[in-house]
Amino acid sequence: xxxxxxxxxxxxxxxxxxxxxxxxxxxxxxxxxxxxxxxxxxxxxxxxxxxxxxxxxxxxxxxxxxxxxxxxxxxxxxxxxxxxxxxxxxxxxxxxxxxxxxxxxxxxxxxxxxxxxxxxxxxxxxxxxxxxxxxxxxxxxxxxxxxxxxxxxxxxxxxxxxxxxxxxxxxxxxxxxxxxxxxxxxxxxxxxxxxxxxxxxxxxxxxxxxxxxxxxxxxxxxxxxxxxxxxxxxxxxxxxxxxxxxxxxxxxxxxxxxxxxxxxxxxxxxxxxxxxxxxxxxxxxxxxxxxxxxxxxxxxxxxxxxxxxxxxxxxxxxxxxxxxxxxxxxxxxxxxxxxxxxxxxxxxxxxxxxxxxxxxxxxxxxxxxxxxxxxxxxxxxxxxxxxxxxxxxxxxxxxxxxxxxxxxxxxxxxxxxxxxxxxxxxxxxxxxxxxxxxxxxxxxxxxxxxxxxxxxxxxxxxxxxxxxxxxxxxxxxxxxxx
Amino acid sequence: xxxxxxxxxxxxxxxxxxxxxxxxxxxxxxxxxxxxxxxxxxxxxxxxxxxxxxxxxxxxxxxxxxxxxxxxxxxxxxxxxxxxxxxxxxxxxxxxxxxxxxxxxxxxxxxxxxxxxxxxxxxxxxxxxxxxxxxxxxxxxxxxxxxxxxxxxxxxxxxxxxxxxxxxxxxxxxxxxxxxxxxxxxxxxxxxxxxxxxxxxxxxxxxxxxxxxxxxxxxxxxxxxxxxxxxxxxxxxxxxxxxxxxxxxxxxxxxxxxxxxxxxxxxxxxxxxxxxxxxxxxxxxxxxxxxxxxxxxxxxxxxxxxxxxxxxxxxxxxxxxxxxxxxxxxxxxxxxxxxxxxxxxxxxxxxxxxxxxxxxxxxxxxxxxxxxxxxxxxxxxxxxxxxxxxxxxxxxxxxxxxxxxxxxxxxxxxxxxxxxxxxxxxxxxxxxxxxxxxxxxxxxxxxxxxxxxxxxxxxxxxxxxxxxxxxxxxxxxxxxxx
Numbered sequence: 030x031x032x033x034x035x036x037x038x039x040x041x042x043x044x045x046x047x048x049x050x051x052x053x054x055x056x057x058x059x060x061x062x063x064x065x066x067x068x069x070x071x072x073x074x075x076x077x078x079x080x081x082x083x084x085x086x087x088x089x090x091x092x093x094x095x096x097x098x099x100x101x102x103x104x105x106x107x108x109x110x111x112x113x114x115x116x117x118x119x120x121x122x123x124x125x126x127x128x129x130x131x132x133x134x135x136x137x138x139x140x141x142x143x144x145x146x147x148x149x150x151x152x153x154x155x156x157x158x159x160x161x162x163x164x165x166x167x168x169x170x171x172x173x174x175x176x177x178x179x180x181x182x183x184x185x186x187x188x189x190x191x192x193x194x195x196x197x198x199x200x201x202x203x204x205x206x207x208x209x210x211x212x213x214x215x216x217x218x219x220x221x222x223x224x225x226x227x228x229x230x231x232x233x234x235x236x237x238x239x240x241x242x243x244x245x246x247x248x249x250x251x252x253x254x255x256x257x258x259x260x261x262x263x264x265x266x267x268x269x270x271x272x273x274x275x276x277x278x279x280x281x282x283x284x285x286x287x288x289x290x291x292x293x294x295x296x297x298x299x300x301x302x303x304x305x306x307x308x309x310x311x312x313x314x315x316x317x318x319x320x321x322x323x324x325x326x327x328x329x330x331x332x333x334x335x336x337x338x339x340x341x342x343x344x345x346x347x348x349x350x351x352x353x354x355x356x357x358x359x360x361x362x363x364x365x366x367x368x369x370x371x372x373x374x375x376x377x378x379x380x381x382x383x384x385x386x387x388x389x390x391x392x393x394x395x396x397x398x399x400x401x402x403x404x405x406x407x408x409x410x411x412x413x414x415x416x417x418x419x420x421x422x423x424x425x426x427x428x429x430x431x432x433x434x435x436x437x438x439x440x441x442x443x444x445x446x447x448x449x450x451x452x453x454x455x456x457x458x459x460x461x462x463x464x465x466x467x468x469x470x471x472x473x474x475x476x477x478x479x480x481x482x483x484x485x486x487x488x489x490x491x492x493x494x495x496x497x498x499x500x501x502x503x504x505x506x507x508x509x510x511x
Numbered sequence: 512x513x514x515x516x517x518x519x520x521x522x523x524x525x526x527x528x529x530x531x532x533x534x535x536x537x538x539x540x541x542x543x544x545x546x547x548x549x550x551x552x553x554x555x556x557x558x559x560x561x562x563x564x565x566x567x568x569x570x571x572x573x574x575x576x577x578x579x580x581x582x583x584x585x586x587x588x589x590x591x592x593x594x595x596x597x598x599x600x601x602x603x604x605x606x607x608x609x610x611x612x613x614x615x616x617x618x619x620x621x622x623x624x625x626x627x628x629x630x631x632x633x634x635x636x637x638x639x640x641x642x643x644x645x646x647x648x649x650x651x652x653x654x655x656x657x658x659x660x661x662x663x664x665x666x667x668x669x670x671x672x673x674x675x676x677x678x679x680x681x682x683x684x685x686x687x688x689x690x691x692x693x694x695x696x697x698x699x700x701x702x703x704x705x706x707x708x709x710x711x712x713x714x715x716x717x718x719x720x721x722x723x724x725x726x727x728x729x730x731x732x733x734x735x736x737x738x739x740x741x742x743x744x745x746x747x748x749x750x751x752x753x754x755x756x757x758x759x760x761x762x763x764x765x766x767x768x769x770x771x772x773x774x775x776x777x778x779x780x781x782x783x784x785x786x787x788x789x790x791x792x793x794x795x796x797x798x799x800x801x802x803x804x805x806x807x808x809x810x811x812x813x814x815x816x817x818x819x820x821x822x823x824x825x826x827x828x829x830x831x832x833x834x835x836x837x838x839x840x841x842x843x844x845x846x847x848x849x850x851x852x853x854x855x856x857x858x859x860x861x862x863x864x865x866x867x868x869x870x871x872x873x874x875x876x877x878x879x880x881x882x883x884x885x886x887x888x889x890x891x892x893x894x895x896x897x898x899x900x901x902x903x904x905x906x907x908x909x910x911x912x913x914x915x916x917x918x919x920x921x922x923x924x925x926x927x928x929x930x931x932x933x934x935x936x937x938x939x940x941x942x943x944x945x946x947x948x949x950x951x952x953x954x955x956x957x958x959x960x961x962x963x964x965x966x967x968x969x970x971x972x973x974x975x976x977x978x979x980x981x982x983x984x985x986x987x988x989x990x991x992x993x
Binding site for chain 2: 044045048051052055056059092095096145147148149150151153156157160161164168169170171172173174175207208210211214218223236239240243271302303305333342346347348349350359366367369370371372373374375376377378379
């Protein structure tokens with residue numbers, strides 16, 4: 030049955046006839062009754078069928094076009110277009126992969142895809158006491174709006190925390206945000222516009238790509254090597270393009286785990302001054318080091334083109350939604366305004382609680398404990414992976430962070446392994462997930478943050494079986510072609 | 512001393528000479544040593560002074576232009592421009608007014624500008640118990656990432672809460688957000704683009720204006736009358752412009768306190784269907800009614816073009832940063848993605864706590880108490896204002912919300928009164944604050960949420976004295992001209 034038979038008009042109603050036609054077609058499109066690409070009846074045919082003037086149908090179709098619901102091709106007719114309410118979250122990634130990767134830990138799955146910390150390690154007992162202490166001390170004030178820049182005592186405590194790691198900054202330059210993702214969103218609102226050239230690492234964090242895309246930026250990626258990014262490639266890009274901003278994770282890069290060399294960091298800083306671009310340094314896991322603490326790209330007391338973002342989600346508790354940025358003076362005012370327009374302010378109650386946690390010295394104790402626990406897990410996972418090297422995988426043992434970055438033998442495909450593992454209730458992150466475009470399909474990211482030793486051992490063995498089976502299968506499949 | 516004497520170049524350094532010049536000028540601009548509009552030395556003059564080739568200076572100036580730091584006028588020279596890192600928070604408002612309006616309650620000031628609830632009324636004791644209960648029940652799970660749409664049991668409780676007020680909706684369509692401001696930001700990311708026509712009320716909430724401006728929308732305002740907006744004007748605008756979205760507060764409008772009539776609401780809905788625009792209904796204070804509960808613009812079980820935002824900040828505790836939206840099906844996926852890219856998810860811990868608060872029946876008890884307390888304050892403020900009618904002010908007693916909207920005699924200016932009151936440690940919100948453009952200067956918004964009876968009486972008396980003094984002054988000043 031054609032569309033024309035579904036449209037009913039009522040000449041007695043006050044609503045103009047063309048509106049009645051427009052609304053009914055629009056409704057059918059939104060409900061999926063009419064699909065994208067459908068050709069609408071000709072004007073003559075519809076006007077005859079409905080018993081209305083051709084001008085009425087012309088007006089209805091015109092309205093559909095004006096609203097972006099239909100388009101016309103001269104000499105051919107009017108067609109239903111794709112309704113344009115899309116928000117592109119990431120490049121090539123199917124939603125079901127995102128879903129499965131973020132499947133809650135503690136379910137029947139062994140989750141190597143998550144790089145979120147084990148909730149058993151959260152300092153719940155300490156926070157229960159701290160919450161009570163904040164409420165006894167501040168009462169209802171703890172639940173009022175916090176000033177946009179953040180709770181001043183927390184900003185002072187954070188400044189002292191940074192100082193202990195040799196980073197000197199001024200509490201005045203610290204902005205408290207609701208997680209690192211919000212930091213990227215706010216920075217983009219101020220610095221990134223239509224067509225701006227933005228640099229990212231290859232591979233990189235997909236949440237950053239999503240934000241830059243939502244500002245219609247032109248995103249360019251630079252390969253990450255063992256020492257950091259490929260500096261030659263950076264210089265080439267800088268000569269060709271006017272770059273606005275470079276987003277990078279020099280301290281244990283995500284997903285590769287690479288720690289930038291001092292040489293690479295200082296060359297990036299030098300180039301950023303020469304070519305005049307902003308650097309956004311994302312520190313999401315520097316507290317989890319197994320050798321020595323990595324150093325940030327710059328001393329933040331001086332840099333006027335570097336924004337430092339430190340998240341507490343990976344190391345601490347994601348549910349607090351707390352992070353902070355250190356900002357150059359020239360951006361302070363505008364980024365504060367952008368923060369205000371994003372969510373007014375971050376929860377003051379959590380800010381007061383974190384401040385107390387820091388000031389009681391609990392942060393240092395907690396991160397020390399985490400390093401101890403995660404180092405044992407890293408070592409155990411390295412052992413398990415070493416035992417399955419006969420599958421052809423290669424990897425470097427990370428000296429920080431919560432992930433291994435595996436390289437697969439060339440005959441294997443990360444998505445195939447992801448799917449086979451999922452059937453066995455093991456979740457891995459396909460490496461291709463982390464690429465802006467033309468993804469490489471020979472990597473897996475395996476995280477040990479959300480798994481215990483039993484799960485690591487069991488999960489790696491399942492992966493071994495899958496890798497061996499797939500290699501055999503591919504071997505058999507391709508044999509006839511040799 | 513001219514700029515040219517501050518530039519030092521070093522031919523032995525590896526850095527190209529033009530870069531050395533560029534960086535030093537850029538630094539001086541950013542540090543404020545060179546101001547906007549400054550003319551740079553001529554190319555010939557600078558090259559001679561520095562002993563470099565003219566091409567070197569040309570390259571340096573070209574770089575400054577490329578980076579938006581300088582611009583050239585043919586035949587005149589090169590000038591320093593305004594460095595373009597602005598984020599426009601609102602229209603006409605000076606930052607110091609925003610600062611003073613948001614000055615913390617509890618300071619030495621009587622704050623009529625704030626419409627934030629008194630922190631003494633927050634259910635702190637109840638929440639302390641609920642926090643402990645959530646932590647005992649959920650442990651570390653309470654601090655993991657929450658799913659982007661929100662904690663499912665909370666969404667179910669909210670759906671039941673709405674049902675009691677006669678609004679039927681599906682928990683599936685509810686998205687938990689970090690405050691209403693974030694809701695507006697997320698909606699804008701999906702629906703508002705460069706040049707889109709957006710309708711707002713006149714006057715309106717400035718946070719909404721800031722968000723739409725940040726998306727480079729074309730904002731159009733419609734006057735609010737005693738019954739709601741001016742429908743004739745709406746129809747005129749709809750005939751002339753293709754409207755994307757209408758943002759409004761039909762239940763106790765901010766700042767006017769107007770409650771829309773049923774007639775106006777149904778005509779707006781009808782027009783929104785006919786002309787195909789989205790409606791964003793902001794419900795920030797409907798629980799604080801003194802007569803009968805206001806009804807929303809539409810039954811959300813049916814509307815496919817209406818987004819409902821309900822905030823808990825005004826009625827409950829702003830520091831929780833909790834609100835929610837009811838979304839039409841066609842926008843669910845894209846708005847969820849935009850939420851994810853904004854801050855991944857709202858704090859799960861607060862969501863779990865609010866859910867428990869609702870399910871224990873504490874919300875109903877709390878809002879009933881608030882209506883009782885605020886009604887008494889409203890009545891007291893009405894009495895005080897009635898006593899100073901000799902100043903020439905007029906107002907309607909609001910039947911909901913936390914503000915009076917005063918109209919001043921025509922000879923008085925809201926900014927003048929704001930400044931005079933501030934000197935006396937009384938803060939009022941100048942009405943002009945709430946206008947998109949061409950502000951009216953004959954209104955004040957006086958809130959009673961953050962003040963007790965003593966403060967109300969004292970503050971209103973101070974305002975009376977100011978009004979009378981200014982009227983006299985203006986009278987005397989203008990007399991010679993008569």
